[in-house]
Amino acid sequence: xxxxxxxxxxxxxxxxxxxxxxxxxxxxxxxxxxxxxxxxxxxxxxxxxxxxxxxxxxxxxxxxxxxxxxxxxxxxxxxxxxxxxxxxxxxxxxxxxxxxxxxxxxxxxxxxxxxxxxxxxxxxxxxxxxxxxxxxxxxxxxxxxxxxxxxxxxxxxxxxxxxxxxxxxxxxxxxxxxxxxxxxxxxxxxxxxxxxxxxxxxxxxxxxxxxxxxxxxxxxxxxxxxxxxxxxxxxxxxxxxxxxxxxxxxxxxxxxxxxxxxxxxxxxxxxxxxxxxxxxxxxxxxxxxxxxxxxxxxxxxxxxxxxxxx
Amino acid sequence: xxxxxxxxxxxxxxxxxxxxxxxxxxxxxxxxxxxxxxxxxxxxxxxxxxxxxxxxxxxxxxxxxxxxxxxxxxxxxxxxxxxxxxxxxxxxxxxxxxxxxxxxxxxxxxxxxxxxxxxxxxxxxxxxxxxxxxxxxxxxxxxxxxxxxxxxxxxxxxxxxxxxxxxxxxxxxxxxxxxxxxxxxxxxxxxxxxxxxxxxxxxxxxxxxxxxxxxxxxxxxxxxxxxxxxxxxxxxxxxxxxxxxxxxxxxxxxxxxxxxxxxxxxxxxxxxxxxxxxxxxxxxxxxxxxxxxxxxxxxxxxxxxxxxxxxxxxxxxxxx
Numbered sequence: 001x002x003x004x005x006x007x008x009x010x011x012x013x014x015x016x017x018x019x020x021x022x023x024x025x026x027x028x029x030x031x032x033x034x035x036x037x038x039x040x041x042x043x044x045x046x047x048x049x050x051x052x053x054x055x056x057x058x059x060x061x062x063x064x065x066x067x068x069x070x071x072x073x074x075x076x077x078x079x080x081x082x083x084x085x086x087x088x089x090x091x092x093x094x095x096x097x098x099x100x101x102x103x104x105x106x107x108x109x110x111x112x113x114x115x116x117x118x119x120x121x122x123x124x125x126x127x128x129x130x131x132x133x134x135x136x137x138x139x140x141x142x143x144x145x146x147x148x149x150x151x152x153x154x155x156x157x158x159x160x161x162x163x164x165x166x167x168x169x170x171x172x173x174x175x176x177x178x179x180x181x182x183x184x185x186x187x188x189x190x191x192x193x194x195x196x197x198x199x200x201x202x203x204x205x206x207x208x209x210x211x212x213x214x215x216x217x218x219x220x221x222x223x224x225x226x227x228x229x230x231x232x233x234x235x236x237x238x239x240x241x242x243x244x245x246x247x248x249x250x251x252x253x254x255x256x257x258x259x260x261x262x263x264x265x266x267x268x269x270x271x272x273x274x275x276x277x278x279x280x281x282x283x284x285x286x287x288x289x290x291x292x293x294x295x296x297x298x299x300x301x302x303x304x305x306x307x308x309x310x
Numbered sequence: 311x312x313x314x315x316x317x318x319x320x321x322x323x324x325x326x327x328x329x330x331x332x333x334x335x336x337x338x339x340x341x342x343x344x345x346x347x348x349x350x351x352x353x354x355x356x357x358x359x360x361x362x363x364x365x366x367x368x369x370x371x372x373x374x375x376x377x378x379x380x381x382x383x384x385x386x387x388x389x390x391x392x393x394x395x396x397x398x399x400x401x402x403x404x405x406x407x408x409x410x411x412x413x414x415x416x417x418x419x420x421x422x423x424x425x426x427x428x429x430x431x432x433x434x435x436x437x438x439x440x441x442x443x444x445x446x447x448x449x450x451x452x453x454x455x456x457x458x459x460x461x462x463x464x465x466x467x468x469x470x471x472x473x474x475x476x477x478x479x480x481x482x483x484x485x486x487x488x489x490x491x492x493x494x495x496x497x498x499x500x501x502x503x504x505x506x507x508x509x510x511x512x513x514x515x516x517x518x519x520x521x522x523x524x525x526x527x528x529x530x531x532x533x534x535x536x537x538x539x540x541x542x543x544x545x546x547x548x549x550x551x552x553x554x555x556x557x558x559x560x561x562x563x564x565x566x567x568x569x570x571x572x573x574x575x576x577x578x579x580x581x582x583x584x585x586x587x588x589x590x591x592x593x594x595x596x597x598x599x600x601x602x603x604x605x606x607x608x609x610x611x612x613x614x615x616x617x618x619x620x621x622x623x624x625x626x627x628x629x630x
């Protein structure tokens with residue numbers, strides 16, 4: 001028996017396996033070295049990606065803090081003159097404009113977006129899928145297109161630049177973002193909770209209001225805060241419709257032309273006066289502070305959500 | 311006796327059954343509300359698309375196909391030919407992708423597998439922070455720091471590499487396609503990292519362990535198991551990044567030099583579709599408003615196409 005085995009011709013598969021094992025053993029040193037270098041390069045690439053972030057943050061703090069003071073935050077911008085080139089005033093009206101425009105835009109966007117999200121989460125019809133596709137494509141469209149839209153349908157009929165036009169552009173910008181986030185949050189609510197509510201005899205509207213919305217609230221809120229953080233920093237759409245890049249008047253009325261922080265940053269960055277160009281960093285730092293408050297809030301909310309899920 | 315009497319009596323009309331019946335019917339307002347809002351939003355989108363079409367119509371009517379194929383764009387007087395803008399838009403996006411894709415994929419792999427577990431949360435939030443910075447701030451940073459660095463250090467260095475030949479020829483002023491592409495790369499990096507990280511995370515652990523158990527090293531597992539498996543989703547992530555780069559406006563407008571021309575080198579100044587709308591819309595007179603709206607229409611068609619494609623790819627990746 002054993003004699004016949006020895007006499008058999010060599011097994012090609014076994015041979016091949018030996019060959020492979022030998023090659024693997026021979027090359028393991030080289031391969032490990034290459035792997036070490038490769039993975040170090042990956043980590044290095046990640047660190048390189050963080051360099052611009054560090055540079056931006058450093059520039060914002062170093063140059064921004066230099067121009068920010070209490071009067072800077074609550075007075076009007078001033079046109080510097082040749083004899084008083086450093087009298088540039090403050091950014092009070094831009095802060096007011098940003099607050100008015102963004103708060104109103106969020107207030108308008110939330111109900112529409114949450115209802116669209118609810119609709120999308122409850123439907124799987126062809127119409128629903130089509131709307132979902134539209135929502136997703138809308139989230140990726142360049143924001144400047146909404147500026148063109150608001151110009152055509154708000155600025156031209158009203159015959160003036162206005163905060164309202166900015167509100168229209170930004171709320172249309174935010175709706176798809178919030179709708180997508182809330183659809184995901186609503187879909188994450190366990191089906192059993194929904195059924196328990198219905199089994200108690202509640203109408204779907206009562207189940208949505210009393211069960212689904214409270215459970216999904218952190219997810220919806222994260223979406224709202226992220227959308228708001230994005231909208232606050234948007235320059236392109238409001239550049240077309242809100243008002244001049246540097247405006248020297250107070251106005252709380254959104255039906256009038258307004259100022260806004262991103263607009264002023266853009267306006268100052270190309271100014272002929274060095275004092276205004278430097279102050280652009282102060283405006284930018286104020287703007288980034290708004291954005292950071294919103295995005296840190298959204299991280300806190302989503303972290304709490306994750307803890308509750310556990 | 312007493313009990314029987316109760317049983318014999320006709321059952322009182324069930325309150326519960328009544329409420330169930332009523333709830334089924336009176337839910338209509340709710341359904342109407344949801345459908346109505348969805349319809350309203352759909353209508354807004356239609357009006358939005360219509361507004362751009364409507365604004366572009368006069369220019370489309372007057373200039374026709376030359377709006378797309380014309381080789382020169384001169385603000386204020388015309389002619390209005392968008393070819394240089396389209397070329398500049400595509401080339402800045404390609405430059406951005408060439409820089410951001412390798413770094414983005416490397417970062418995604420590093421975030422998932424290489425960075426110590428304790429640091430991972432911090433590292434991901436740093437990348438998200440990169441996404442939160444408004445584009446006008448990137449533009450400002452580009453103006454102050456990158457323009458001098460490009461014109462004094464990077465561009466002379468690159469020009470020496472090719473001996474002043476293509477693609478690094480021309481005046482070294484900082485403003486231009488290369489700088490715009492560089493700034494775009496930074497801005498789309500978080501998108502590419504976040505999406506490709508999510509896709510790569512769905513690669514089954516069995517496959518990775520299978521590779522490792524066969525004696526493959528980490529780098530072999532990365533390049534021969536993980537990346538090929540996640541290929542579709544990574545393409546989707548890249549397409550999403552490209553979509554963002556194509557439509558990015560303010561940061562590009564601040565650093566590209568606003569000079570619509572067909573580029574002759576990477577140092578050429580230029581102007582993209584979006585940046586031209588931003589810089590010229592305020593002073594547009596006569597035909598130019600319509601021509602700018604036509605640019606918006608082209609931008610809408612291009613980015614909607616790219617985004618729809620990206621969506622299909624990421625969807626397909628999730629289905630696996």
